[in-house]
Amino acid sequence: MVRLTKAQRQWRPGQVKKPSSIKVMFSSTVLTLEAFVAFFATLAIFGLNFNSPLIYKIIIWVLGLALIGAFLAAPAFLRKPWGYTFGWALQGLLILAGVALPSLIFIGLCFTAAYWYAVRTGERLDRENKEREREQLEWEKQQKNL
Template sequence: MSKDQPAPGDRIKAKKSALVQFTSTTLLLEVFLVLFATMVVWALRDSEFGRGPLRIDSGAVIWVLGGVLVLVLLVLSRAQGTPAGRAAGTVAQLPVLAMGFLVPMMFLVGGIFVVLWIYALRLGSRVDRERAEYDAAHPETAPNVP
């Protein structure tokens, strides 16, 4: 018996969903993006340089809005196991992109993250589908599902 093949009776752990891993990771990265963008908005609140068309001069309002978006993204990163969680994650891309109205560079950076989100959805689904096909074709190496 080769090292690649499990011994009879070995318990094979179920693989984690690639879709959940990819989307959750993307949302967690967006948490850092929003946190840093909030710091930029706060630092530039008294400056004309780098400001977008929407102006928020209150530091408290800036931190509350940024903090709420950070918390929403954190919660959604843990809810990616359901279609509703992924739909909510898709909707959450809008306020991340809309931060460009506060700091114009966020249109570019937020747009990159929207592309990453779409790619995570497509690639994660494809990986999960290919894993399922492989497990169906090779039941001896498929995870034991109770």
């Protein structure tokens, strides 16, 4: 038995596909790349604290894996009203991780700038695509009337 998704069950012939959001795509890319940064930062912090007591090592891995999981889960929330706020909070957490590894402050600031650019540029491109789609529909309507 094949299970269909909700979108597949609701599909009808001639149905136009809803355009995807460039803002979501750009922001998702930045957040996913930050998961890799969080993983390598966790490894670096663990390496710097290799001779520390076991409890510190456990805390490093728990916090690191939680941050990695948050960065990987964040793109799923970008369609929710609070999704981008969650993304901004994660930017702050990456910068805050600079307490354990000072180079993360610079890396976090660079990724924060990349996230800001992704959100801003994505919004602009989505607006332009909507305007282009509206103009295309208007043109097609005029061509039908000729």
